[in-house]
Amino acid sequence: MLKQFVPSDFCLKCQGCCRFARNPGIWAPAGCRLVRKNGEYICANLREDNHCEAYSCHPLDCQLYPFLLVRHGNSLRLGLHRACSFITEHRPQGTALKGYIDYLKERLQTDDIILALQNNPEIAADYRQDVEIIADVSDLLNAGEFGLRQLTIEDKPLVESYLQKNKTNVSSYHFAGIFIWSGLYKIFWTIIQDNLCIFYSDAIGMFMPIPPLGVPPGEETILRCFELMNSRNQNNEISRIENVSETDLKYYEQSGFKAKLKDKEYLCLRDAIAKLSGEAFKHKRASYNHFKKNYKAQVLKYNDSLCQDCLSLYRLWMKERKGKFSDSIYQQMLEDSFVSFETALKFYEKLDLIGYAVKIDGKIRACSFGYALNEETFCVLFEVCDLECKGAAQFIFSEFCQKLSGYKYTNIMGTSDLKNLEKLKLSYRPAEEVALHAIYQ
Ligand code: SF4
Ligand code: SF4
Numbered sequence: 060m061l062k063q064f065v066p067s068d069f070c071l072k073c074q075g076c077c078r079f080a081r082n083p084g085i086w087a088p089a090g091c092r093l094v095r096k097n098g099e100y101i102c103a104n105l106r107e108d109n110h111c112e113a114y115s116c117h118p119l120d121c122q123l124y125p126f127l128l129v130r131h132g133n134s135l136r137l138g139l140h141r142a143c144s145f146i147t148e149h150r151p152q153g154t155a156l157k158g159y160i161d162y163l164k165e166r167l168q169t170d171d172i173i174l175a176l177q178n179n180p181e182i183a184a185d186y187r188q189d190v191e192i193i194a195d196v197s198d199l200l201n202a203g204e205f206g207l208r209q210l211t212i213e214d215k216p217l218v219e220s221y222l223q224k225n226k227t228n229v230s231s232y233h234f235a236g237i238f239i240w241s242g243l244y245k246i247f248w249t250i251i252q253d254n255l256c257i258f259y260s261d262a263i264g265m266f267m268p269i270p271p272l273g274v275p276p277g278e279e280t281i282l283r284c285f286e287l288m289n290s291r292n293q294n295n296e297i298s299r300i301e302n303v304s305e306t307d308l309k310y311y312e313q314s315g316f317k318a319k320l321k322d323k324e325y326l327c328l329r330d331a332i333a334k335l336s337g338e339a340f341k342h343k344r345a346s347y348n349h350f351k352k353n354y355k356a357q358v359l360k361y362n363d364s365l366c367q368d369c370l371s372l373y374r375l376w377m378k379e380r381k382g383k384f385s386d387s388i389y390q391q392m393l394e395d396s397f398v399s400f401e402t403a404l405k406f407y408e409k410l411d412l413i414g415y416a417v418k419i420d421g422k423i424r425a426c427s428f429g430y431a432l433n434e435e436t437f438c439v440l441f442e443v444c445d446l447e448c449k450g451a452a453q454f455i456f457s458e459f460c461q462k463l464s465g466y467k468y469t470n471i472m473g474t475s476d477l478k479n480l481e482k483l484k485l486s487y488r489p490a491e492e493v494a495l496h497a498i499y500q
Contacts (some may be wrong), residue, residue: 060115061122061166062158065145070109073144076104076124084367085186089179099144119175120182127139127161128176128183128199129190134300135183136189139388159194167196168209182325197370205287210238210246210257214411218248221252221255228436228493230324230472231269231302235410235430236401236438240268251288252280265299270307270498271300278314285500311498318496322473325489328435329469332487333454333460339488343453350450356359356417358458361414361426366404368423369416369443373400376443383446389477400441403428413437416464417444417455424448425455439465456487 068078077084082093082100093100104112111117115229120127125143129136137160139146166172176182176199197208210218215234222232237246237257244259254271265288269488271280281300288298301310301321308318335344377393384390394433403412407428414428425444432438439459444451460469471487473495474480 061119062159062162064121064151065125065132065143068238069145072109074109075144076121077102077111080133084327085181085184088120089182090461091119119172119179120428123163123182126193127186127190128196129186129192131181131185135200136192137194137196138192139169139184140186140189141191142189153300162192164196167199173199198247198462205290206249207247207258208249209246210241212238212406214248218255218272224273226433227304228324228326228432228468228470228491229269229302229304229495230432230438230470233430233432233438235406235412235440237268237353238410239399239403239440242402243395246432251283252277254280256280256284256287260291260324260379264288264292265293266297266302268424269300269302275307275310277310281311281314281498283315289500292362295500298500301495302458303496303498305494305496309484310498317499319499320494321497322495324473324493325471326468326491326493327471327487328490329437329460329463329466331456331490332469333464335457343487346450346453347457348450350448351452353450354448356424356426356454357418358455359416359418361407361412361416361428363407365416365423365426369404369414369426370401370446372423372426373441373443375445378444384479386477386479388475389479392475392477396441400443403440413439413463415449415455417458419448425451427455427459429459432465432470435466436468436470437466438472440472 079100082095087100088102090450092103096105104117106112125140125146125356127138127140129138141147141491149322189443196209208214209370215238218234218237222234240246240259244261247260249256249257254273254276257267257269258265259268267284267288270276271284282403284300285298289295292298300311303318311318329363331340335347362371374397377397380393381390403410407414410430412428412430414426416423417425425448427435427439427442429439429441434444441458442452444455452493463469468490471484471489474484
């Protein structure tokens with residue numbers, strides 16, 4: 060049952076609901092029998108004393124009212140019926156109204172409501188008169204058709220149970236690697252034939268950031284994923300499955316899907332970065348030593364009290380990087396990455412992230428964050444520093460690797476096809492490259 064917005068004592072004195080001018084009509088609740096009486100149609104559940112005979116299990120549209128699900132074509136919106144006597148009299152606004160709308164938006168995503176909508180699609184109708192549109196809930200349409208659910212932090216155990224079946228050194232095979240992009244994309248999941256399928260959706264369209272997780276996906280699963288994405292995308296070229304590694308390509312190529320090399324991630328030997336010894340690292344070592352000699356730095360394990368300082372540092376670092384590299388793709392990448400950085404810090408503990416910050420004279424001048432992909436590989440997700448502080452980048456990376464003893468590899472992520480990033484990553488002498496493909500229909 061939904062919490063009611065209008066107090067019941069107000070409704071009991073009002074005659075605005077449960078009586079309808081037309082039958083059939085869009086205002087009558089789903090599944091209710093209407094009885095003709097005094098020129099109007101009255102719900103058979105309405106008692107003489109104005110109580111609802113079926114109150115403990117009355118239909119979803121009755122529970123929602125004066126809120127409505129308004130369907131116009133492919134969109135689904137939450138509306139408020141301004142003609143309701145309570146709304147007309149009290150004109151609710153501000154936090155009380157917003158709080159209830161937030162509550163409704165969250166409740167609409169839950170299983171019982173999704174099921175009720177699937178069983179009674181007429182609950183969502185083309186309401187127009189006196190209806191104020193207050194929120195877009197079009198995602199519920201996907202839920203109905205493909206069982207899509209919006210990914211929340213609470214879904215972490217479920218996603219992890221599937222990730223365990225797919226051991227890999229690819230950075231996106233971690234709940235944090237998927238979830239940190241929730242500020243840029245709406246993230247959905249569904250189960251198709253024992254595979255957990257995850258989708259990113261934005262104004263451009265929908266794609267899968269990683270292949271279906273679980274058992275190796277069969278052709279039917281992959282086809283169903285493309286069917287879902289194609290139903291959302293105006294251009295089917297947007298529909299794709301990203302981050303497919305070389306070893307998994309066979310499942311797709313056997314079924315005639317097209318693969319395109321999109322990126323590669325680099326795996327460094329953690330111990331080599333921790334030590335920075337030998338000819339190969341002499342420049343990095345010199346920078347590290349310069350930093351040690353010239354700055355009195357403290358290396359701190361990250362905690363929430365450092366959040367604002369780390370965000371400010373990111374902004375400074377982004378400004379410095381943007382000033383140095385004019386490539387518009389790189390500049391957009393920095394902006395997007397900031398959104399994911401904010402999400403990562405907000406959910407730091409819940410995402411099992413590990414982070415360190417370098418403090419000099421009371422100021423955070425470098426920080427780095429990552430997560431364990433498996434017992435062999437740790438992934439460094441973010442590394443930002445004040446570029447004025449010579450050697451800070453080499454220092455924090457090496458220090459971080461020193462603290463990660465036990466891991467063989469440090470994944471330093473991909474380059475997004477950007478030459479400046481490729482040059483930087485290769486300068487750490489990666490031991491392995493992992494080629495990543497995107498799959499198209
Ligand atoms: S019109 Fe509004 S106030 Fe009147 S019974 Fe319906 S919900 Fe209650
Ligand atoms: S089910 Fe109850 S609340 Fe809904 S229209 Fe009928 S009497 Fe009114």
